[in-house]
Amino acid sequence: MPPVVVMRLLASPLGTTYREVAVAHQDGQCPCGWCPLPAIDIETLHAPLEDAAALKRADDLGTMAVAGRA
Numbered sequence: 001m002p003p004v005v006v007m008r009l010l011a012s013p014l015g016t017t018y019r020e021v022a023v024a025h026q027d028g029q030c031p032c033g034w035c036p037l038p039a040i041d042i043e044t045l046h047a048p049l050e051d052a053a054a055l056k057r058a059d060d061l062g063t064m065a066v067a068g069r070a
C-alpha cells in the first residue's frame with residue numbers, strides 16, 4: 001500500500017472523531033461549554049501534525065534517543 005494511502009487512513013479517524021465530538025457539542029448538548037469552531041479547531045489539529053512530521057536536524061537534542069540513566 002502506498003505510504004500516502006496509509007497516512008490518509010491514519011488521518012481519517014481523527015477527522016471523524018472531531019466531527020462526531022463537534023456534533024455532540026452543537027446547540028449546548030454537552031454541559032462542558034465547548035463550542036466547535038471547525039476552521040480554528042482543524043488549524044489547531046494541523047499545527048502539531050505539521051510539527052511532528054517536520055524533518056528534524058540530527059543534532060536536535062529533542063529528537064535524540066536517551067542513551068542511559070542519570
Ligand SMILES: [Zn+2]
Binds near residue numbers: 025032034
Ligand atoms: Zn463537552
